[in-house]
């Protein structure tokens with residue numbers, strides 16, 4: 053039996069990861085933390101729900117004192133546009149609280165003479181300042197956005213703690229994926245730069261027209277939520293990952309806003325889009341890679357799905373109207 057902690061379980065990735073953890077680990081104990089109230093229909097019997105802020109360090113300490121946690125899935129975060137609007141909160145949530153929880157995982161590992169596994173969702177935002185194609189993990193990294201700077205600082209902090217842990221033979225086992233935009237039929241995201249694509253998808257299905265805040269030529273990589281969850285499970289499953297690099301790229305396909313619109317219009321002939329670039333969004337989108345080299349993740353079992361039309365069709369069918 054294992055004990056797992058998932059933070060941000062009400063978010064886009066967290067909500068689907070919690071379902072997956074519950075499905076896969078019916079004997080395990082899961083502690084699920086979010087500032088938002090849990091849904092009334094969340095009645096999983098092996099889950100202890102806690103409604104509180106990740107900035108409550110006393111709470112975090114008491115969770116680690118009470119439970120011998122084996123795996124942490126840390127999804128609480130402000131996305132790129134929200135971070136730009138609220139840099140102090142972004143620093144508190146995306147950096148300070150994340151460091152506290154990595155430290156608690158490390159201390160617990162030392163105390164119990166084990167490795168506490170830690171999953172961190174990083175982002176294509178770590179790349180920049182210019183758009184490149186097929187970015188690989190060691191490419192030049194000079195993020196333009198605060199969000200990207202925060203993500204890279206946690207990647208580096210987690211990697212350093214991981215290296216220290218290897219020397220101690222106990223501590224934290226830090227693993228991370230650099231996610232592109234996520235396409236989910238279950239949520240309509242807000243606060244991010246890549247939101248325009250999933251928002252277009254939901255608008256088309258709901259019979260609404262859409263105003264896109266990036267230029268029609270803007271091309272970024274995307275992954276479906278189901279494949280993102282599979283990738284997390286794949287990277288967290290092995291006992292250890294023999295790699296000094298601890299953050300790996302994943303994506304399914306890359307597409308421009310306009311080509312995505314064309315596919316949607318084949319399915320919804322009435323659907324209409326207006327392009328009105330928002331400078332903040334455009335500047336960030338133009339500094340992120342148009343595609344990622346995913347060879348390393350593929351070597352751990354990740355399998356990109358490149359059948360764009362089939363993917364879009366499946367997502368459309370899954371959206372509840």
Ligand code: SER
Nearest residue numbers: 131132175244245246
């Ligand atoms: N989807 C995120 C954002 O747009 C990037 O990781 O902010």
